[in-house]
Amino acid sequence: MTTREQEHFVPVPTGRLWCATTGSGAALLLFNGGPGCSDYLGPVAELLGDVCKVVRFEPRGCGRSVWDGNYDLETLVSDAEAIRECLGIDRWIVAGHSHGPNVALAYALRHRSRTLGVIGIAGGKIVDDRQWSETYHHRRESIGEDDGNLATLADPAVNPRGNAAWREYCRNPRLLRDLAELRLPCVFIAAGDDIRPNWPTQQLAALIPAARYVEIPGAAHYIWLTHADPLRAELHHAVDHVLRGQREPPAP
Helix, strand or coil: CCCCCEEEEEEECCEEEEEEEEECCEEEEEECCCCCCCCCCHHHHHHHCCCEEEEEECCCCECCCCCCCCCCHHHHHHHHHHHHHHHCCCCEEEEEECCHHHHHHHHHHHCHHHEEEEEEECCCCCCCCHHHHHHHHHHHHHCCCCCCCCCCCECCCHHHHHHHHHHHHHCCCCHHHHHHCCCCCEEEEEECCCCCCCHHHHHHHHHCCCEEEEEECCCCCCHHHCCHHHHHHHHHHHHHHHHHHHHCCCCC
């Protein structure tokens, strides 16, 4: 049985962050895509509400959260930690859609002791590859994409500053080693018909020791619009994998 949505405003030095909690069970934080999206992952939270207490939030510069120009990755990770502390959560699963899994991984590397595991939905990459971007833009123009008439409210500066911060993060000389030494269970759920190439996510899953990669055939980027039931099943499997990984001793 899921719980009714509860709205929260978490204080930060320059204002406050909007977040909401739904469901019951193991705590799970959802990072939006973008960078620069206000809340749109309510449908994903509903798919998880019977197994997780799901936390959604709007990053700085988006929706009801403070618009203060502090849109870098380090601040976003720190804000997620502030939400955890404010809500009194000891440890949680960090998850996200599109660009969200990237931020979830950055959080997991920074706050390993507070992270149960990572779940990615139609995203996850640690490369700034020009061919990947060209393929995505070509497919978007030639094939198009159904986003369910997604409308987000955000400061136009969030996306370029967030992307620049992510590119800088990818140049960290230790990043690949840190990921290869990450012992947290991770699951990446890809969309088989995503116009974004999936090879970076496959590469990432192969790099992290306790990671899994699965694809939902025929699904596009916003998986829940057309494949809600398969996504629900894969999300439940992913949560079970993460929690089971916490109960079992690590492999030698």
